[in-house]
Amino acid sequence: MNMIGARMSTTPSTGRNDAQGRGSDESSFSAHLPLSRHEVDRDYLTRDRPDVFVELLADPATRILPVWKGRALLAPGASAPETDGFGATGSADGAKSSLALLAPSEVPGDALLIYLGRSLADDAPEPIGTPLVAAVLSDEQASAVADAEQWGNLRMFATDLSARDAGLATEAIAIANWHASHRFSPRTGRPLVSSKGGWVLVDSEDGHEIFPRTDPAIIVGVTDADDRLLLGSNALWEKNRFSLLAGFVEPGESLEQAVEREIFEESGVRVTNATYLGSQPWPFPASLMLGFRATVDVANPGSLEPDGAEIIDLRWFTRDELASAGDSVILPGRSSIARAIIEDWYGGEIDD
Structure with a gap:
């Protein structure tokens, strides 16, 4: 996903809801997807x-x-x-x-x-x-x-x-x-x-x-047992630009299978409990982004390691760490579903 610079000034929340009504139910989450x-x-x-x-x-x-x-x-x-x-x-x-x-x-x-x-x-x-x-x-x-x-x-x-x-x-x-x-x-x-x-x-x-075709792609907010969020940096970006992990759904594959496969391929982490949040068209040129949350599989967590080709850096963030990162971490722009998933986990808007 594409990104912009962001400066965190919102006090992080430990819950999934904030005063503006951002919650984990599909209708509330989808209301924050511009496209x-x-x-x-x-x-x-x-x-x-x-x-x-x-x-x-x-x-x-x-x-x-x-x-x-x-x-x-x-x-x-x-x-x-x-x-x-x-x-x-x-x-x-x-x-x-x-x-x-x-x-x-x-x-x-x-x-x-x-x-x-x-x-x-x-x-x-x-x-x-x-x-x-x-x-x-x-x-x-x-x-x-x-x-x-x-x-x-x-x-x-x-x-x-x-x-x-x-x-x-x-x-x-x-x-x-x-x-x-x-x-x-x-x-x-x-x-x-x-x-x-x-x-x-x-x-x-x-x-x-x-007839017209649309390419489905999953994008995932992965959290661990301490509710830290996993963010990665793409090889095509500058080193301090981070976003969620994402990838296209392959033929003959369910969305849940795509979540588990893509996260493992890009990070070495095994995830479970893939939960659908909402979707947003991303016509650049022809994708439909399907937003999920998933958690690290405690029984088989894998080992955190970027694939080295597409993803060159991976980091776990607490809310406090993300709030204090300042310009050292550049997040996705507000037009993206990645930003909405990050803020859904964070518990409020992150000021630019």
């Missing part, structure tokens, strides 16, 4: 209309979200936030960000279009029921629509968005990434054609349909 928020009806039946985009573009109420290279267009005055490149959130001037939703006439007519659904937000500028469409732009098209600084990386401004805009941007970027990586049929090598509102790709010769 899991949504207020959009995906309206899947409309995708089947043969002339869906002719209808939508002719409707003056329709609004278009431009997407370019995994970035969404931000509204004027809400420029992309400053960041260290590891998931920092918050706009440069402290203002909340919002997406730029354009009229159909403001978007190039030959852009790839994807029907996202209808707005359900009662606090958005657009009324409930507004049709929403993503337009995936080329470099030339994007430069004609807006300056480069208006295109925002979702992982860096997710927490500044409303629930509707966070869900809308996540959906749009995820499906746009799928289109970018599935231009040709894996069976025949022939070009694929977008169909059903952008949610199906079709081989134009034999009619074979290809």
Whole structure:
């Protein structure tokens, strides 16, 4: 998971709940996952209309979200936030960000279009029921629509968005990434054609349909008998950047098996009691992060040792140690489920 610098100033709690209601039940935990928020009806039946985009573009109420290279267009005055490149959130001037939703006439007519659904937000500028469409732009098209600084990386401004805009941007970027990586049929090598509102790709010769794919990955807050939290540093990061251990689920494997295997492979630690917390889409490019807690297997604990390839350092942290670490430990950004799991264990928010 990507990370930002963090300074711990919150007094750690010895429990799982804090004054703001953060708890271990799924609904409470999921409420703290920025990319899991949504207020959009995906309206899947409309995708089947043969002339869906002719209808939508002719409707003056329709609004278009431009997407370019995994970035969404931000509204004027809400420029992309400053960041260290590891998931920092918050706009440069402290203002909340919002997406730029354009009229159909403001978007190039030959852009790839994807029907996202209808707005359900009662606090958005657009009324409930507004049709929403993503337009995936080329470099030339994007430069004609807006300056480069208006295109925002979702992982860096997710927490500044409303629930509707966070869900809308996540959906749009995820499906746009799928289109970018599935231009040709894996069976025949022939070009694929977008169909059903952008949610199906079709081989134009034999009619074979290809549907969007999501890669499930587990991410785990591992604790020992003393309730210390295990954090690791990736070989690609600077040495003081730490996060939870995570990995992709393999074919034919349950989520619980993936938790046990990945933790052992990366740390040498054997875990048990894998407990599901919640999930968050992570469209960078196409993952679904499945959050778990697990405990060291007392009967067969293994031996703490980083794999040396992906993970180069491992450390156990008490709450007091994490609170006093200061800049010596850089934690994941607020857009990540890793941050939510760490704070769930910690018992409160960790101030940046």
